[in-house]
Amino acid sequence: MPVSLPEPPFDYEAQLAACARGERQALRRLYQQEGARLYGVLLRLVREPAVAEDLLHDAFLRIWTGAAGFDAQRGSGRGWMYSVTRHLALNALRQQQREVSDDAALEQPCAEAAECAQHLPSSRLQQCLEKLPAERRACIVHAYVDGFSHAQIARHLDAPLGTVKAWIKRSLAALRECLQ
Amino acid sequence: MKDDLDNATQDERDLLAAEYVLGTLAAGPRAEIEQRLDHDPALQAAVDAWEQRLLPLTELAAPTPPPAGVWPRIVDSVEGLQLVERINWWDRLALWRGLTALAVSACLVLGVLLLRAPPVSAPTYLVVLVAPQSNAPGWVIQAGERQNMQLIPLGVVEVPPDKSLQFWTKGEQWQAPVSLGLVKPGQTLQIPLDTLPPLEPNQLFELTLEGRGGSPTGKPTGPIQFIGRAVKVI
Numbered sequence: 001m002p003v004s005l006p007e008p009p010f011d012y013e014a015q016l017a018a019c020a021r022g023e024r025q026a027l028r029r030l031y032q033q034e035g036a037r038l039y040g041v042l043l044r045l046v047r048e049p050a051v052a053e054d055l056l057h058d059a060f061l062r063i064w065t066g067a068a069g070f071d072a073q074r075g076s077g078r079g080w081m082y083s084v085t086r087h088l089a090l091n092a093l094r095q096q097q098r099e100v101s102d103d104a105a106l107e108q109p110c111a112e113a114a115e116c117a118q119h120l121p122s123s124r125l126q127q128c129l130e131k132l133p134a135e136r137r138a139c140i141v142h143a144y145v146d147g148f149s150h151a152q153i154a155r156h157l158d159a160p161l162g163t164v165k166a167w168i169k170r171s172l173a174a175l176r177e178c179l180q
Numbered sequence: 181m182k183d184d185l186d187n188a189t190q191d192e193r194d195l196l197a198a199e200y201v202l203g204t205l206a207a208g209p210r211a212e213i214e215q216r217l218d219h220d221p222a223l224q225a226a227v228d229a230w231e232q233r234l235l236p237l238t239e240l241a242a243p244t245p246p247p248a249g250v251w252p253r254i255v256d257s258v259e260g261l262q263l264v265e266r267i268n269w270w271d272r273l274a275l276w277r278g279l280t281a282l283a284v285s286a287c288l289v290l291g292v293l294l295l296r297a298p299p300v301s302a303p304t305y306l307v308v309l310v311a312p313q314s315n316a317p318g319w320v321i322q323a324g325e326r327q328n329m330q331l332i333p334l335g336v337v338e339v340p341p342d343k344s345l346q347f348w349t350k351g352e353q354w355q356a357p358v359s360l361g362l363v364k365p366g367q368t369l370q371i372p373l374d375t376l377p378p379l380e381p382n383q384l385f386e387l388t389l390e391g392r393g394g395s396p397t398g399k400p401t402g403p404i405q406f407i408g409r410a411v412k413v414i
Contacts, residue, residue, distance in 0.1 A: 024258060031251060036243040039250075044241040053250050060254045065261065074228045082238050083231045086203070087214075094207040125236045143202045144237045150204055172198040173191075179233050 012077030019067035027064050030081065038085050045089040045147035055092065059085040093147045128178035136171040139164060185216065185223075197226035201234055305379050306413055309387060309406035318406045319387065323379055329371045336366040337405065339389070345405065346394050350384045351377065362394055363387060383410040 010033050018026030038059060042052040062084050070080055120126040129137050135157055142148040142156060150168070154161040185193065199205050200213045217224050307321035318337060323329035331347060339345055347360040347369065360371050373379075388395070389402040 022262065024255070027254070027258065028251075031254070035251070036245045037238070037241075039246040040241040040244040041238050043244055049247075053247060056246055056250055057253050057257065061257050061261070064254075064258055074224070075232055079231055079235050082235060083201075086238075090203045091207070091210060093203075094205070094210055119240060120236055121239055123236045125233065140202065141237065141240065143204045144234055145240045147203055149206070153204075168199065168202070168204060169195055172195055172202065175233065176194070176198070 012081070013070075013072050016063075016067045016070050016077045016080075019064055020070070027060065030063065031060060034078070034081055038081065041082065041085060042089050044145055045086070046093060051092070052089075055085070055089050059088050062088065090147060094149070124179055125175070128175050131178060132171055132174060135159070136167045139168050140171055140175075143168065185212065193223060194226045197223060198230045201227060201230040304413055305381075305383075305410045307383075307385050307408045307410045309385060309408040312404050312407055319408075321385055321408070321410075323373065323410075329373055329376075329379075331360075331363065331369040331371070333366050333368065339365050342392050343402075344390050344392050344394055345387050346390045346400065346402075347371075348384075348386050348388060348400050349376070351380050352382055352384075357384070357386070357400055359394065359398065379410060381410060381412050384408075385410065 010029075012030070012033075015026040015030050015033075019030070035056070039052060039056050042055050042059075043049065046052050046055065059081075063081055066084065070077065074080075075083075120129070129140065132140070138157060139153050142153050148156065150161060150165055153159075153168075154164040157164065159167075185196065188196065196205070196209070196213065200210060205213065213223070213227070217227065305321070305323045308317050309319040309321065310317050317334055319334060320332045321329060322332070337345070345363040345365065347363050348357040349360055350357040358376070360376075361369065363369050384407070386400070386407040387405045388400040389405055390400070391402075395401050
């Protein structure tokens with residue numbers, strides 16, 4: 001019986017360095033490795049497939065052009081790709097909200113946001129989230145995963161806007177302390 | 181917002197960084213943070229820390245294979261970018277500034293040299309040497325009254341390895357052509373004028389194909405390759 005060797009871990013930083021040298025194959029490898037997960041993150045944030053496709057295209061162009069400026073001292077290559085992608089989507093969402101009425105009907109992508117956190121792989125973050133009251137945990141998940149604004153979260157949880165803002169601030173402070 | 185950030189305590193700034201990463205900041209404050217990141221290392225570090233802390237939450241979004249058309253679009257755009265990078269040197273201001281400065285200095289140097297040069301510097305005689313059959317121009321001769329005569333090639337002519345091109349001239353009253361030496365194809369030949377009688381209008385110049393090392397008799401013996409007569413330039 002052939003012995004299958006464990007696959008070596010994907011080296012994001014090496015691929016980003018290759019992108020910086022202009023090697024398109026490296027970008028392809030990053031796309032094959034993370035494309036589906038990044039597209040999933042974008043779909044969840046913007047909810048429209050056509051918009052998510054455009055943002056995925058933009059994100060990989062940003063990864064290509066920004067690879068030379070990527071600094072491994074500041075964090076992992078994989079994390080950087082998610083940051084680039086998420087902030088493109090968040091900018092699009094927040095700019096759109098200026099024009100589009102806030103009353104735009106919201107689907108319910110994660111009705112039980114508070115329970116969503118249980119599906120997280122075991123991590124310090126998951127343990128720290130579990131310590132938060134359910135509605136505050138829901139605020140964090142709706143904001144980070146669903147891209148909800150303060151007002152959208154308030155409507156979704158049927159809570160006053162000021163209360164939601166305070167919950168989020170306190171939750172973030174609690175997470176920071178818990179994760180230290 | 182600017183004031184908010186400037187007056188904020190470290191704790192408040194850290195929570196602003198957290199809300200930037202979380203996504204709850206409105207468009208204005210988001211833009212403000214992004215503008216500051218490049219030149220505010222403390223804020224950048226706070227944002228980086230929050231990116232790492234919250235990254236596991238991305239696992240909550242279900243992976244979805246993107247439509248097949250996305251990757252070709254990315255490739256097209258990357259190719260476009262690489263093309264733009266290649267032609268971008270056209271638009272590089274510094275490059276053209278440098279070249280312009282170089283050109284200006286070259287003009288100044290040339291100007292000074294021209295002012296210092298003897299007053300008569302323009303060629304006073306011009307000869308265009310053409311092939312006898314086709315009249316195709318092959319060489320130009322220019323000569324001033326006090327300067328060397330120059331034989332300038334307009335192209336490269338083929339000379340068999342066992343042959344040489346020899347340069348001759350003959351004034352109208354001269355008894356025979358005088359050799360001006362051998363010519364290498366494609367190379368400019370300089371001839372000091374003080375070795376010759378003064379140039380005169382209609383003076384004949386020609387290039388003949390001679391044996392290697394030139395005519396053995398001192399007179400042209402081979403076929404004429406190029407021929408022309410001197411014209412005085414006004």
